[in-house]
Amino acid sequence: MGQLATIYKEGITSIVVDLFRTMMTTEVSPVPSERHSSHGQLTALVAFGGNWKGVLEFECGSAEAIQFARRFMQNDEYHEVNDDVRDALGEFANIVAGNLKALMLGKMTLCTPSVIEGSDYSVRICGGSIVGESWFSTEAGSFAIRLIEDIGVREGKN
Secondary structure, X not given: OOHHHHHHHHHHHHHHHXXXXXXXXXXXEEEOOOOOOOOOEEEEEEEEEEOOOEEEEEEEEHHHHHHHHHHHHOOOOOOOOOHHHHHHHHHHHHHHHHHXXXXXXXXXXXXXXXXXXXXXXXXXXXXXXEEEXXXXXXXXXXXXXXEEEEOOOOXXXX
C-alpha cells in the first residue's frame, strides 16, 4: 500500500465521523461497499492541484443528500434536491478534502466543488486511479467517499 493510500485509510474514517458529529450531530459508521438505487444520486467532486493531483468524490442518493442538508443547515424545509442541497453536498466534500489535504505532504490547493445530479450517469476521472474507497452509513442513509489520483499528470508527463 502506497503512502497516500495509507494516509487515506488511516484518516478518512476519523475525518468523516468528526464532520458528521460536529456539523450534523449525526453518528456515522464505516460499512462494506454498497450501491444506490437508480432513483437519483448526487456526486460532489473536489479536485486537488499542486504537488499531488487528483479528486475527492462524495457520492450519495438524493434522499440522503436531502437529509444531510436538512441536518447541516438545520432546516427541515428541504423536501427535494435544490441549490442548497447541492451546495451542502459540495461543502461536505470540500471539508473532507481539506482535512485530507492537511494530512498529505507537499503544497496543494483545492478547487471549488462541482456537483453532478442524475439517475443514470457514471463519473470517470480520465487518467485516474482509485487510491481509496470507503462507504459509510448513518440513520439518514449511506454514502461513499473515494480518493482518485490523476496518474496521467505526474512530473514529466504533463
